[in-house]
Amino acid sequence: MEFDNQDLIDEIYKDIGKIKKIHPNLFFTAITKDVFEEKAVDDAVIVYISNILTKFLSTENLYKLGNYMIDMLKIRGELDSYRRYLADIHIGDYSLFFTGVFPEIFKKRIDPYKPIPPDKSLYFYFGKKAYMDASNSFEARKLGLDELFENLSKDFEEYSYLLNIVKERHMPNKKALTDLMLKEYNKYKETKNMLYLQKARSIADVLNIRKEQFPDLYRNL
Numbered sequence: 001m002e003f004d005n006q007d008l009i010d011e012i013y014k015d016i017g018k019i020k021k022i023h024p025n026l027f028f029t030a031i032t033k034d035v036f037e038e039k040a041v042d043d044a045v046i047v048y049i050s051n052i053l054t055k056f057l058s059t060e061n062l063y064k065l066g067n068y069m070i071d072m073l074k075i076r077g078e079l080d081s082y083r084r085y086l087a088d089i090h091i092g093d094y095s096l097f098f099t100g101v102f103p104e105i106f107k108k109r110i111d112p113y114k115p116i117p118p119d120k121s122l123y124f125y126f127g128k129k130a131y132m133d134a135s136n137s138f139e140a141r142k143l144g145l146d147e148l149f150e151n152l153s154k155d156f157e158e159y160s161y162l163l164n165i166v167k168e169r170h171m172p173n174k175k176a177l178t179d180l181m182l183k184e185y186n187k188y189k190e191t192k193n194m195l196y197l198q199k200a201r202s203i204a205d206v207l208n209i210r211k212e213q214f215p216d217l218y219r220n221l
Contacts, residue, residue, distance in 0.1 A: 028053040031170035035162050044148050049159065052093045053101070062097070065090055069118075069126060081138070088134040092152060095127025100163025101171075128156045177203055185217060
């Protein structure tokens, strides 16, 4: 059976508990495509950014060159040509991921006792430069990826902004999911319709809520 992209998204969200059974890359491709296609972004970029989201589900992949940008730049300077190319890709991916998916970490500090937030403009600068350096490398030209990385560099800020939208539209946080679970449970109490209860239980499963934490939700089991 074939789906267009909206059909696929509708199928994913029909029962949020089923998200756990869908391959992450399929999920990220669907939600990225939903937003990026509105701006007529090239398919190659959509696929690449979807792969970034999938790859960085693992913190091991996220921090493989260090925990901070300064660490990555220092390591990059000590590498041979091929490994420097891979480092440039990682720095670009890392910068795009953080500015796109976690823009809140760049907000100005209000509490003087909290650490100073990183400078978003620097992440834009280093991310754009890293992708352009990757584009200009022998390795990218050999693999036919030079145009892709040049595109990512030139439109870095736009792709970061579009990732902000992907997050807001399709990546609900724990509070939003908890509110949705309670909403579905209250609908069940009002209507006694088991479909609402099943939906509430599915969301509870996603949130890893144990039966003893919310016994009423599982009372009819």
